[in-house]
Amino acid sequence: MNDFLCDQPILIRFYPTATYECSYLPGRDARSLVASPAEIIDGHAYGQLIQHGFRRSGLYVYRPACHPCHECVPVRLDVQQFQPHRNQRRAVKRHANLTSHLQGLEFVDEHFELYRRYQAARHAGGGMDQDDREQYENFILCSNVTSFLVEFREDGKLRMVSLIDQIEDGLSSVYTFFDPDVPAASYGVYNVIWQAGLARQLGLPWLYLGYWIRNSRKMAYKTTYQPLQAWREDNWHPLTPDN
Template identity: 50%
Template structure:
């Protein structure tokens, strides 16, 4: 019997979800291709899935599979060729007073309260059911692969939390939330810069940033990290139009 690390992707089982309202584009319906819950998975298999455009939410591994739309483009940053602009250096220097702690995935009340504050600031009209502790745990604390929770503190006060997955060829940025009362720090951008540095330290060539949608303003920040590659027609290629 094939070991999980030797299992060809063709032998994995997937299913398609029913259509649901798109979270990013108004008046659009979305569908997802999801890895069946009983499928064997480890960090090696997941790394290959990420290279094919998948990512995960908790224990669910998925990729967009919409009937009429291909707006979601998986993107990754070339670590060695990343261009540090003056603004990147300013942001990175501004946050050098933060202390960083690597931890296993664990629930902490202070993390959850920061998550709630972040969600309220970013999505004030969101569904309150998505702000439960149970949802938070399933979304960020459950993982079938090699994952880590990174704390960023200022004077021992939590200001940012980031969940990352370690892949064979890089790091996948799962989710980051931070103190919305400190906009001058540009914490979201700093976090990506910090993850790029972590990739470089570990000699990992790619930082995977999930999906990018050109028409979605909330995703515009991703095009600031060049050179950016997108998975288009099953091929990773430079996103030349990302400079627009």
């Protein structure tokens, strides 16, 4: 994929990065295909790119291009047909006291402090646990598309923050961080179900969940949300826990 002409008159080009250490599969090198120039990729253009397996990290729009590895598979959830299974319903019930509040992409000290605690507990040594304010803002608060934050509180205490993009055919779950010190919490499960519900309320068909990686403990869970589709061979196909 070298060029991409949107149905609006802008031309996007794609460039492979140098190889870097894979964050999900130990001992493997990774490479991304980056869409450029970033500043012209608005919500409409990004809406078309995400339908072809791309994702956003700050202003950086990319898709894995790790030949011969093809473990990173873009997935999206059919929110109109989604019905939580028993364990997922338990997570919703467990966190029934959470309240949600939507807000713009503004820096909040409390959010940043939670982000730092989450990275230190869940991703120690991964690099992001050393993020300073500027790196946090570039990752979480920089966007050329329609984006918003959702904070979740329990009895006034901040428990979780989600960054979500709204595109033409759905919502895209960009990043979520939560309180790592609450025992037996299921914030991640609750969050996916909450976002699916929001997409359904907005009349949008899809919740884009990023990449499913079968052999990564951190990323394999996504097939527990059904019906799921995967971007493979230049089209979307059903993806079940068995395939």
